[in-house]
Amino acid sequence: MRKIVLLLLLLPVFSIAQNADSVWIVQNYIKKEVYIPMRDGIKLFTSIYIPKDNTEKHPILMTRTPYSCAPYGEHEYRKFWRNHYKTYLKENFIMVIQDVRGKWMSEGEFVNIRPYNPNKKSKNDVDEASDTYDTIDWLIHNIENNNGNVGVFGISYPGFYTAMAALSNHPALKAVSPQAPVTDWFMGDDFHHNGAFFAMDAFAFYSSFGKPRPKPTTVGPTPFNYPIKDNYRFYLTTGALPNLTKLLGDSVAFWNDLMNHPNYTQWWQERNDRNFMQHILPTTASLVVGGLFDAEDCFGAWNLYKAIELKAKNNNKLVMGPWYHGQWASGDGTHLGNIYFDSNTADWYATNIEIPYFNYYLKGTGSIDKIAEANIFFSGENKWHQFNVWPPANIQTSKLYLQQNGKLSFEPAKTFNISFSEYTSDPAKPVPYTDGVHEYRTREYMTDDQRFAATRPDVLVYETPTLTNDVTLAGPLTAHLNVSISTTDADFVVKLIDVFPEDFEYNNSSTYPMGGYEMLVRGEVMRGRYRNSFEKPEPFKPNTPTIVQYTLPDVAHTFKKGHKIMVQIQSSWFPLVDRNPQQFVDIYHAKDSDFKKANIRIYNNDSYLLLPVLPNNQ
Known part of the structure; x- marks a missing residue:
């Protein structure tokens, strides 16, 4: 809507x-x-x-x-x-x-x-x-x-x-x-990103737009009346996707199409x-x-x-x-x-x-x-x-390594040892996509301050030292994660963040405390079951290291000298993205009892972001 x-x-x-x-x-x-x-x-x-x-x-x-x-x-x-x-x-x-x-x-x-x-x-x-x-x-x-x-x-x-x-x-x-x-609408626009369902947008849109129109009219459809005005609580209380389907009834045909085409088959491709x-x-x-x-x-x-x-x-x-x-x-x-x-x-x-x-x-x-x-x-x-071409012809692909103790570096660790950072992803307490209480999805979350998420135990935080030179990115990002999970499925959200200096402020009437602001530059989700194929999803083998690699939309951003680069990793982004039951089940027809906690490990040094770095003064 x-x-x-x-x-x-x-x-x-x-x-x-x-x-x-x-x-x-x-x-x-x-x-x-x-x-x-x-x-x-x-x-x-x-x-x-x-x-x-x-x-x-x-x-x-x-x-x-x-x-x-x-x-x-x-x-x-x-x-x-x-x-x-x-x-x-x-x-x-x-x-x-x-x-x-x-x-x-x-x-x-x-x-x-x-x-x-x-x-x-x-x-x-x-x-x-x-x-x-x-x-x-x-x-x-x-x-x-x-x-x-x-x-x-x-x-x-x-x-x-x-x-x-x-x-x-x-x-x-x-x-x-x-x-x-x-x-x-499966790979990256509106209702799915890399196979992960953007339930909040889809439900808000199709609960009005999707209503049938039997004959020509100048009168638009009525919007859904949310019984709970806090969208985080509404979607968490409603639960699994079949419960949203019940709220819509049988009249919204395309919602049912969404529920019945879970994978990137010919139906989506055409x-x-x-x-x-x-x-x-x-x-x-x-x-x-x-x-x-x-x-x-x-x-x-x-x-x-x-x-x-x-x-x-x-x-x-x-x-x-x-x-x-x-x-x-x-x-x-x-x-x-x-x-x-x-x-x-x-x-x-x-x-x-x-x-x-x-x-x-x-x-x-x-x-x-x-x-x-x-x-x-x-x-x-x-x-x-x-x-004269995009991405620019002279970009240099650089690896930004996730390292022990929350460090982030363009240089690999001098001694390569297999260590990991770990968190528990609990579908009963998913990571919110933004701070505060909202009835509808905000548009500002795309540049929001991520400090609210950095303090959660189910969000991993990696950060560079203070930059001594500008770093400009121009093109798509690739996340390369070596992971293991205790269950058979999970989502992975990677967020690239610009950390402002503690003394930063705008020369205008802005009253928000910008010192130390953690600006979301690009965030994207990957539904883990599609790590090898969007057409044929696969379960994870529990507690077995597995590569999850995916592309994030292009970035055009300069991290200024005196700033820091941060990466946050988590396994929920709610209610922007529907919750993954963290079991290899049909999510669109899952039961509330299907949702399980998952212990997730990100292996340091073997996990990194591929960044499209534009040389200075270009």
């Missing part, structure tokens, strides 16, 4: 200037609501905002969404004036928002992350790519004064529909921008749009945008860009800023939680990248020479950098 609210109410209301913009837009645009027919006869509800200016032909910029093209009614205008989208209207773009098939006012059946069909043989073979093609074709032939150039963009689930648009292959489609795109990026036309440019600290789809942005780069032959670019989910469209990119970025990164992005990008490809004006292949903001340093 948070994601729906974000995309409908994302942007703060600005002041008098914004009111002037709203008046200007209403005076200079007309709105039309139409049903656009698809090849199989289904009609999709579409809102079209058309400039009254007839002195030139105008480009079309479209978003396809399952979150509603509201407000409905031709005299009710979408609040484009709340962020940089107002610039597109000042530039006389034709703005189009469409309810996707089966949602809100559109006809047809909705299918979550509907698989792409590259082998359509009849008019009844439809997918999101064909719906986009048919929509574009109707628009360019029926909207007066359009210049025949179409762009598509969208954030989150609309980012998925934007990637599908890129596969439509309509010749009028000149540019797309998938932003925080949903790509793979819903991974990255598998099909070779079908993008060379004439369709792409600009993939995401947030370094996006709690929902950080994985999607990094990895969709890489898939397009690997498989397609188009002009493909990447932007990653220091943002939560959709923050680049909020108008305020100055900070996230307690961490400040020294500038308004959202405004910089809109002015220097997104608006010039669509002006160039859809209007033929301006230049994109200043938009590099990869435009990446480095937190810590708080500066934008441009690269």
Whole structure:
């Protein structure tokens, strides 16, 4: 539900200037609501905002969404004036928002992350790519004064529909921008990370979004009424996943799909749009945008860009800023939680990248020479950098070793002896993902202070000495853990943390005690049963050393001189991630009695992180 609210109410209301913009837009645009027919006869509800200016032909910029093209009614205008989208209207773009098939006012059946069909043989073979093609074709032939150039963009689930648009292959489609795109709901986006189920997000989302919609409507689903407003206590009290299923009943079809597809089988793989990026036309440019600290789809942005780069032959670019989910469209990119970025990164992005990008490809004006292949903001340093390839070609992979007595070093121990650090993971007392009491999952946890976790006996803490030089990381991390567990399954959470100096403080009005702050730079979970295969999980042999290795999403961060690097390791991250019973059972149908304590050992010196270190001054 948070994601729906974000995309409908994302942007703060600005002041008098914004009111002037709203008046200007209403005076200079007309709105039309139409049903656009698809090849199989289904009609999709579409809102079209058309400039009254007839002195030139105008480009079309479209978003396809399952979150509603509201407000409905031709005299009710979408609040484009709340962020940089107002610039597109000042530039006389034709703005189009469409309810996707089966949602809100559109006809047809909705299918979550509907698989792409590259082998359509009849008019009844439809997918999101064909719906986009048919929509574009109707628009360019029926909207007066359009210049025949179409762009598509969208954030989150609309980012998925934007990637599908890129596969439509309509010749009028000149540019797309998938932003925080949903790509793979098993490997890293939204509802699973490396096979571990993000139950809190999935339940919060599908308990409203997943409710059936028998016929077109302008009325949205009602959210779930949580009987306990502390999400840690709610999910712990509710217990095993079948108890959540009972709360939903039988009507939420995709929740049942989640429960019945526990492994990365063909069912999941055909819903991974990255598998099909070779079908993008060379004439369709792409600009993939995401947030370094996006709690929902950080994985999607990094990895969709890489898939397009690997498989397609188009002009493909990447932007990653220091943002939560959709923050680049909020108008305020100055900070996230307690961490400040020294500038308004959202405004910089809109002015220097997104608006010039669509002006160039859809209007033929301006230049994109200043938009590099990869435009990446480095937190810590708080500066934008441009690269001609990502990850940068000159990164040096370095091992950061976990050593005895909580030490962390770029040098292996001089005497290699097999020692271990040990903790007990108790599903009855899981490690919280953030401090404090919250009803809904926070977006700020991605940069949260980790001092609350460092004091727990079930969290291992490793730390370097104070850094004498800056250390900059640019690319994906790999965790290589040599572990043993007393049971047959466990999760492993690795957190990379920037420890601030004790005398650190911001030169602003921040009142949070930043001295000694432990900033989460990147955290990721691995469900241990998938250590060798996501398709065919395997139990652990109790008390037997076993390698667990996995990749964390890319990092762009500078650990400044005077800071320290910390690594925390734990086996729960609750209720962000569902609890592992720590037995090799079907977790989606487990019983409360299946949950067991596990004694977990991490073997020092043979466990490390592979870090992508960027040489200084790059």
